[in-house]
Amino acid sequence: MKSILPVLTIIGAILLLWVLAVIPMNMHLTADQAQRDGLVVSPDTPNARQEYSGFGLTLRNPALITATFVQERPRLPSPHQVAVEMWNTIVLQKISSKRSLVYHGWVTLSATLLGFGIGTSLGILLAVGIVYNRAMDMSVMPWAIASQTIPILALAPMIIVMLGSIGIQGLFPKAIISAYLSFFPVVVGMVKGLRSPDGMQLDLLRTYHASPSQGFWKLRLPASVPYLFASLKIGISASLVGAIVAELPTGARAGFGARMLVGDQYGQPLVTWAALFAAAITAAALVGLFSLLERLTLRRMGMVQA
Amino acid sequence: MIWAGIIGALGIWAVGWFINTRLANGPQSSTRFVQLLVPIIFGVTLLLMWEWLVRMLEVSAVILPAPSVIGERLMQEGPRLWADFEQTVIKGAATGYIIGGIAAFGVAILADRSEFLTRGILPVGGFMAALPIVGTAPIFVKWLGSDWESKAAVVGVMVFFPILVNTVAGLRDTTVMQRDLMRTYGAGYWPTLFKLRLPAAMPFIFNGLKIATTLALIGAIVAEFFGSPTVGMGFRISTSVGQLALDMVWAEIVIAAIAGSSLYGLMAWIEGRVTFWHPSQRK
Numbered sequence: 001m002k003s004i005l006p007v008l009t010i011i012g013a014i015l016l017l018w019v020l021a022v023i024p025m026n027m028h029l030t031a032d033q034a035q036r037d038g039l040v041v042s043p044d045t046p047n048a049r050q051e052y053s054g055f056g057l058t059l060r061n062p063a064l065i066t067a068t069f070v071q072e073r074p075r076l077p078s079p080h081q082v083a084v085e086m087w088n089t090i091v092l093q094k095i096s097s098k099r100s101l102v103y104h105g106w107v108t109l110s111a112t113l114l115g116f117g118i119g120t121s122l123g124i125l126l127a128v129g130i131v132y133n134r135a136m137d138m139s140v141m142p143w144a145i146a147s148q149t150i151p152i153l154a155l156a157p158m159i160i161v162m163l164g165s166i167g168i169q170g171l172f173p174k175a176i177i178s179a180y181l182s183f184f185p186v187v188v189g190m191v192k193g194l195r196s197p198d199g200m201q202l203d204l205l206r207t208y209h210a211s212p213s214q215g216f217w218k219l220r221l222p223a224s225v226p227y228l229f230a231s232l233k234i235g236i237s238a239s240l241v242g243a244i245v246a247e248l249p250t251g252a253r254a255g256f257g258a259r260m261l262v263g264d265q266y267g268q269p270l271v272t273w274a275a276l277f278a279a280a281i282t283a284a285a286l287v288g289l290f291s292l293l294e295r296l297t298l299r300r301m302g303m304v305q306a
Numbered sequence: 307m308i309w310a311g312i313i314g315a316l317g318i319w320a321v322g323w324f325i326n327t328r329l330a331n332g333p334q335s336s337t338r339f340v341q342l343l344v345p346i347i348f349g350v351t352l353l354l355m356w357e358w359l360v361r362m363l364e365v366s367a368v369i370l371p372a373p374s375v376i377g378e379r380l381m382q383e384g385p386r387l388w389a390d391f392e393q394t395v396i397k398g399a400a401t402g403y404i405i406g407g408i409a410a411f412g413v414a415i416l417a418d419r420s421e422f423l424t425r426g427i428l429p430v431g432g433f434m435a436a437l438p439i440v441g442t443a444p445i446f447v448k449w450l451g452s453d454w455e456s457k458a459a460v461v462g463v464m465v466f467f468p469i470l471v472n473t474v475a476g477l478r479d480t481t482v483m484q485r486d487l488m489r490t491y492g493a494g495y496w497p498t499l500f501k502l503r504l505p506a507a508m509p510f511i512f513n514g515l516k517i518a519t520t521l522a523l524i525g526a527i528v529a530e531f532f533g534s535p536t537v538g539m540g541f542r543i544s545t546s547v548g549q550l551a552l553d554m555v556w557a558e559i560v561i562a563a564i565a566g567s568s569l570y571g572l573m574a575w576i577e578g579r580v581t582f583w584h585p586s587q588r589k
Contacts (some may be wrong), residue, residue, distance in 0.1 A: 006426030014430075048391045075449065115470055135323070135330035138341065139348035149570035151523040151561040153440075154539070157531070158555045163367055165550075237436040244438050256441070264532065265442035272444055280437045287436050 018079055024054025025076035026068040031057060033071070034064055077273050085274040101259070101278045108243050108255040109282060111171050115178025116239040120232065122179070123186030130187070131194040131220070144187050152180060156246045174246040174255075181242040182235030189231030193224025226303060229294035236286045244279060256282075311362030315355045322351030343358040372554040379553040386542075387561055394539040395565050397454035398526035402461025403518060410466045411511075412463060414473035415499075427474055435467040443529040452533040461525040465518035469511070477503050477508025509584050512577035522564060 018216045031049055035041045042060050043049055049057060058065065069078045077085075085100065091099035126144075156177050163173040197219050205215050239263045247257025263272030298304045326344050334340050353373050359365070360372040367375065380387070417423040443460050450456035480503050488498045530540025539558050546554040 003425045003429060006422050006424075007429055008426075010423070010430045011428035029517040111568075135344070138330045138344040139326050140345075142345040142347065146567055149520055149528055150566045151520060153524045154527045154543060154559055154562050157544055158552065158559075161315055161547050161550075162369055233436075237438075241435070241438045241440060244441060248528070260441055260444055264448065269445070269448075276438075276441045276445075279441055283437050284433060 014231035015079055018076075022074070022076050022078045023058055023065055023068050026071050026074045027054045027057045027064070028062070029071055029073075030064050030067045031061060034061075034067060037141060039064075072268055074123070074269060077270055081270060082273045082277060085270040086277060089274055090278070101274060104255050104259050104275070105278055108174075108240070108247065108257065111174035111246070111255070112178050112236075112239045112243040112286075114171065115175035115180075115243065116182050116236055118175065119179035119182035119239065120186050120235060123183045123231075123235075124190055124228075125181075127187050127190030127194060128216075130191050141191065144184055147184050148188070153177075153242065153245050155180075156242070156248075160246060173286060174243045177242040177246045181238040183237065185234045186228075186231045188235075189227045190224055193227025193291065194220045196227065199222045221261075222301065226294075226298060227292060229297070232288050233290045233294075235292060237283050240279070240283050240286065308363060309358055314362060315359050318351060318355050318358060322347055322354075352417040353369065368550045369551060371556060375553050376556040376560065379557045383554065383557060387557060389537050390539045390542050390558065391565065392559055393454060393535070393537045394457070394526045394530065398457030398529070398538070399461050399522040401454070402458035402525065403465055403522040405458065406462035406522075407463035407469050407515065407518070409462065410469035410514075411473055412523045414470055414477065417474060418477045419495075424474055424478065428471060431467050431471040431474070435471060439464045439467075440525055440528050443525070444532045447529065447532045453535055457526045457529045457534075457538075460529040461522045464521045464525040468517045468521065472510045472514030472517075473507060476507025479510060480506050505581075505583075509577075509586070512573060512581065516573045516577070518572055519573055520566055523566050523569070527562065 015099060015213070028049060031041045032046055035044070035046075041049075041064070043052075052060070068074075069081070071077075074081070089101040093102075097103060125291055126140070129142055159180075160173045163169070165174065201219060201223075202215070205219055210218070244257040244260075247255040248261055256275045259275035260272050262277065263269060295304070329340050329344055329347075332340075356370075357372050357374060360370055378454045401441055414427075417427050440460070442463060443456075446456040450459055480585075484502060484506075485498065488502050493501070527540040527543070530538045531544050534541040539562060543555050543558050546552070546558070
């Protein structure tokens with residue numbers, strides 16, 4: 001609770017910077033527009049205005065400052081324009097409409113969740129294999145670690161085309177990319193977690209004459225839960241990024257990535273910005289959800305003080 | 307033919323796995339040589355299976371090219387791949403990485419003087435680092451044109467937050483006892499910063515720098531999907547996918563993988579030099 005005021009201050013500072021940046025960024029556009037509307041602009045030709053920076057032009061035309069915030073196709077939209085566009089596309093549209101961001105969000109989110117589910121389950125299985133099989137550990141683990149340094153997202157367009165040419169389209173190729181991105185963080189985190197019980201705890205189980213499977217269910221698996229949640233939080237945001245990027249280069253017609261591309265290609269910056277912020281809010285909500293689950297689970301398990 | 311392919315692949319797997327199991331459970335298993343050899347055998351086994359399956363099942367090159375074909379492409383297209391590498395990694399990713407890193411470091415040092423700002427920056431920065439920032443790529447391409455400047459900007463924004471959060475967290479990582487000791491020496495803010503707090507923050511800073519290497523490559527490659535000159539790894543990947551020249555795509559991915567691991571390796575090497583005193587680096 002102590003950090004609410006500082007956090008609000010930082011967010012306020014970012015918003016202020018954004019609002020201030022809108023003026024010089026949109027000044028040339030606004031000046032051109034104002035001249036077409038018959039207002040006096042100095043200097044009075046577009047070419048002469050190109051000589052000036054956004055700041056310089058603002059100083060010479062202070063009367064135009066308010067107009068920079070209401071451009072229809074701004075280079076940098078102001079925060080309230082983005083908010084209005086989001087309100088219009090999230091709340092005022094019917095959910096089934098192609099213009100509704102909720103609809104596009106669900107397209108991306110379903111691929112994200114499916115992929116995340118696949119990636120996480122496979123990751124946990126592989127981690128169990130690695131912990132119990134020395135050959136697997138020595139063969140796979142170096143590759144799992146090395147693969148985190150590789151820009152896997154570059155594979156996205158190829159995977160989509162590859163699966164498309166054998167007849168798989170739609171949700172599944174995107175889910176594969178999401179799965180791939182969430183897979184390795186989960187493997188690495190779970191291996192660490194399953195190995196976290198120390199020698200004393202393992203010895204204690206041996207003195208109880210516990211079987212290996214009891215050792216797994218009663219000691220290793222519970223001990224790995226905090227590590228699992230840390231990986232899940234990384235994995236879910238990576239999955240979302242994966243699903244969005246998978247929509248970008250392939251001409252997808254629905255999803256956050258498709259909206260960003262549409263806004264970019266048809267010169268509607270507000271569409272791009274609204275999709276970007278909706279994606280950011282989705283990512284935040286997903287990570288927040290897992291943080292909440294983490295806190296509840298760990299409290300139930302007695303791993304943190306209530 | 308299909309059965310021969312599948313049985314052969316299983317055979318290759320069995321041989322590779324047999325050798326690895328023997329090595330891993332053998333008496334030599336903790337020597338450095340075996341620890342290096344086992345993953346290499348595993349990788350080679352996978353490559354052989356891939357090659358064998360593609361040849362025996364006659365998989366079309368449009369779906370999955372054989373490793374040998376990709377290797378051949380790597381040899382033939384050296385100059386073109388080098389030009390792409392230069393455009394994307396050196397001009398786009400490295401420039402953005404350096405700019406973003408310096409900016410993040412500067413902001414961290416400034417914010418560090420105020421406990422209030424630090425408390426605000428840590429959660430906000432951590433939150434921003436989890437966002438799909440790569441989606442800003444179309445906006446930057448529109449602002450800065452399609453050459454490497456826009457890629458550097460995307461990369462700069464992407465690497466900024468992880469480095470910022472790690473640096474701020476690192477600068478807080480000294481104990482009261484250590485700071486008091488500096489005060490008894492009569493050290494002011496700057497000597498304490500340079501002689502105690504920055505060195506203590508180095509493991510954190512390098513952690514951020516290492517995370518950022520992968521992000522930088524992703525940013526530079528993905529930003530090229532939105533518009534680029536006719537050179538660059540992202541450009542080549544998206545156009546080659548369009549031409550169904552998948553061997554070229556794989557060749558670019560091999561280059562990207564090598565670039566990613568070597569950048570990471572470079573950072574880890576510098577880290578070893580700078581933080582030689584840290585327990586995790588002691589031999």
